[in-house]
Amino acid sequence: MKKLPLVSYKEVFKNRQRILKNPLPFHREKFDALGDVFRVSVGPKTTVVFTRDPGLIRHILQKNQKAYEKSPLQTKDLAKYIGHGLLTSNGEHWRTHRRMVQPAFHKKKLIGLLGIMQDAIQQELQRIKPNTTHDVYPIMGDLAFQVVAKSLFSRDDIRELMNKLQHITETNQKMLIREMRQPYLKWWFSVSGKIGKHLRLAKEGRTVIDTIINQRLERNIEKDDLLDMLLKARYEDGTPMSRRQLIDEVLILFTAGHETTANALSFILGLLAENETVQEKAYKEVANVPIGSGDIMANLGQLG
Incomplete structure (x- = not known):
């Protein structure tokens, strides 16, 4: 590990403003200069390994995954929110x-969610005005959030609560990104009260979800959505998960299914905009498949 090229802490600190704004150009420069695997010093005794080597990624995630664990970035920094x-x-x-x-x-249960997802997508698409310039990322962020929210709760009367939860989720994600990109300021984030402020926001988000769960239980109505699936899930001894754990899993679904999906969709649209030939090919493929009617899963299977 020590033989890998190292980006010094001094260089990271020197480029701190660039990294805070957008770390991708900085890391791309390092990949071009140092190769497919290198280390970055983010503190006196802490380094992070960056790789884009397909073989190494396959070794870690598929062939030898039991030898690796999630980093403290997930198990501590993200978990606190x-x-x-x-x-x-x-x-x-x-x-x-x-x-x-x-x-x-x-698979059979997920197929049941496709109609809910499709309705949410159609509602969000209607908000986009044609022949108008738009910032794609916020639109994709709203789209991804609403799809996740409707898949979880399948309700149309909680948009205000969902807007509040979306604000909390995105605000805390921005704070986490700052912690990731400015590890040398973690002490300041703590003593200045910034961490405490965002932890209180996270508590508000948990209260929102707890309210929705209580409403579902009080109404005693079964829904073919993810919340119902989680409520019915049982440990091996037949007991359900605790309310705290249930809220944790719902928050995980929001986080994992929201920003990552919004990022992927935004990048895809950006790449399509840069390649008109591929864009036209994709358009014709979608135009020839009746996605909005019939067997949604079968229609999706016709896409390349």
Whole structure:
């Protein structure tokens, strides 16, 4: 590991404003200069390994994944905002909840969510005015959030609560990004009260979800959505997960399904805009498939 090229802490600090604004150009420069694997010093005794080597990534994530654990970035930094669910846990806690939650994501059950997702997408698309210049990322962020929210709760009367939860989620994600990009200021974020402020926001978000769960239980109405699947999930001894754990898992689904999806969609649209030939090919493919009617899963299977 020590033989890998190293980007010094001094160089990281020197480029701190660039990294805070957008770290991708900085890291691309380092990949071009140092190769597919290198280390970055982010503190006196802390280094992070960056790689774009497909073989190494496959070794870590597929062939030898049991030898690796999630980093403190997930299990501590992210977990303090969204709790200890599948995304932020390791070891036995992760295995126990993976076995418990996995049946909820069976293919047949996910097919039942496609109609909910499609309705949410159609509603968001209607808000986009044609022949107008738009900033794509906020639109994709709203789209991804609404799809996740409707898939979880399948309700049309909680947009105000969802707007509040979206604000909290995005605000805390921005804070986490600052912690990632400015690790040398973690002490200041703590003593200045910034961390405390965002932890209080996270508590408000948990209250929002707790309110929605209480309403679902009081109405005693079954819905074919992810919340129902999680409410019905059971440990091996037949007991349900605690309310705290349930809220953790819901927050995980919001976080994992929101920003990552918005980023991917935004990048895809950006790349399509730069390549008219591929854009036209994609348009014709979608135009020839009746996605909005019939068997949604079968229609999606016709896409390349």
